[in-house]
Structure formats: C-alpha cells, structure tokens
Amino acid sequence: MDVVVLVSGRGSNLRAICRAIDASTCSANIVGVVSDKRRAAALEFAEARGIPTRVVPLRKGDDRDAWNGSLAEEVTALKPDLVVLAGFMRVLGAPLLERFPGRIINVHPALLPSFPGHNGPQGALDGGVRISGCTVHIVDAGVDTGPILAQAAVPVLAGDTADTLHARIQVQEHALLPRVINQIAIGAITLDPLTVTTPVADPTRSLTVPDA
C-alpha cells in the first residue's frame, strides 16, 4: 500500500511509521512526504531516508483555494493509496478530500470527539479529565470530526503540563498510527467513503490511573 504522509513539523509520527515499516510490522511503502513548511525536521528526516519530498507552503495572505489546489496536485501526482496526516497543522479543503474520499487519516492527541483542534493536551487539562489519549480518524471537511478508527488511552497525572501530557500521548500515537496503517494495508480496516468497518477488538490496554 503506497502512502503519502503530510507533515508540518517535528515528524516523530513519520519516524514511528518508518520504524514499523523497517520492523515489518507495518506493511506500507511511503512514496512521498509533503509539508506546508519549508523548514521542518520531518522533511529533513524524509530526505535523509531518500523519500521524495514536496513543499506546498501557505503564507499569510496567500490564496487558500489556490493552496488547496496545489496541495491536491502534489499529493495526487505521488499516486498514494492512503494519505496520512501526521502532525499536519492545516484543515484540508475540498480538492484533496474529493480526490481521496475516505482515504485520508489523521492522528490527534486527544480522545475525540473531546478536545478537537490545535491544543488537545491543554484542552484535556483545562477540562479536568483524568484520562486522555490519542485518536486515529478519517479526515472529513471538519476539524477532527471524521469517523474514529482507533483510540488509545493515556492517564492524566497530577502535575501534568500540556507538554508532559502530550509527550506521554505521543508514545501511544507512535504505536497506534502505524498499527492502523497496517490494518488498512492488510484489509482489517476497510475504508469506504460511506461505510467504515473497523476491527471490533483492538487489544485493550490496561490502564492504571494513579491517585492524584
């Protein structure tokens, strides 16, 4: 299964996917990494690994429709079976969504539908929840609103900051995202624009929430 990964920054999820591919636990082939930022650690990593990269920058004042069109052109030219948003910090417009209906997934650092948007970890802290986590979902036109494919839970600990909670959530993202990609590749998850079937029993991890 050929995959294009969209990034904006660090790229720890991109690295996790590559580690899983190298370990043969993720049956995917990354045919391209596309960034909206010229300077991104994720891009440097992809280039060092020999993965084709593209940059489609969106600067203040740029025409967003034109950017959406260019992004769709670049991704389509790479001919992926699946598009993975791994830390891509933009809402996708119609051109890409229409070319890959139901075939774009995203990883989000909260248990959706709670705390969508830019700061999932801070939202969990502000909301006073004791359990947060990460979600892999299909991308639709909304902000983190598409059908949920898989989630992993992470306890919120006394004294957590958004950074410490996010770091703990990312450990789970790095396991969950490659696993979902592999499940799609082997047909255990079927992505259909109208019907999404997911495995019923994703092994539930035991979760211990310490006393606050």
Ligand code: GRF
């Ligand atoms: C991740 O926490 C992801 O959930 C969110 O952005 C972050 C990207 O991290 N959408 P990285 O660039 O993969 O390290």
